[in-house]
């Protein structure tokens with residue numbers, strides 16, 4: 001059985017006091033929610049709030065903390081960067097690598113992302129590796145090609161044992177923060193394609209083990225339909241993860 005995962009990417013939102021209030025509300029609800037126990041839940045706040053979220057997550061079953069990015073270098077004179085080792089030292093467990101906002105606004109390329117994945121694995125952090133196509137790419141029918149390149153260029157240097165440690169997220173760029181969700185058919189199609197790629201390169205075992213999340217305007221209303229797809233193992237949630245009630249509803253949206 002693959003892990004079912006709901007990860008909340010808070011992006012650059014919330015002041016400290018608001019973040020504390022948000023994590024408080026989420027953890028209070030989850031503590032008393034045996035239905036959510038078996039789902040892996042990950043809160044991914046901005047760097048300065050990681051330690052606080054880690055502390056709050058103690059005592060909630062399967063609740064973990066992540067970072068939204070990490071440096072590609074190990075340590076040294078890289079002003080403004082945060083290393084994988086630093087994230088690990090805060091007791092976070094996950095790192096988003098290759099989010100489309102990083103790829104487009106900060107020009108992160110395949111090689112940068114490959115180095116970030118390596119840096120995470122070296123620290124026993126789980127990368128949540130994001131892939132996805134823009135609207136123009138989908139319209140020109142090159143979405144499979146682009147996603148295949150994102151995966152092969154940044155990840156296929158890994159051994160099968162390393163690859164199995166990853167979480168992948170398919171996030172069509174045209175669906176992120178736009179209110180436009182991929183249909184469940186579009187999500188399933190791409191998730192199936194990604195899983196077949198993994199199978200071709202690493203074999204059935206690895207393909208069956210790696211969780212592939214959907215992200216892009218996934219919310220309390222559409223999560224049930226998306227999570228019902230056989231190759232969708234959960235969600236990477238932006239906007240809706242800032243609303244405790246919606247985040248919890250999404251966690252409850254897996255098929256029984």
Ligand code: PGA
Pocket residue numbers: 009171175176177178179215216217218236237238239240
């Ligand atoms: P969204 O963001 O849910 O607000 O579309 C998802 C993401 O960027 O991870």
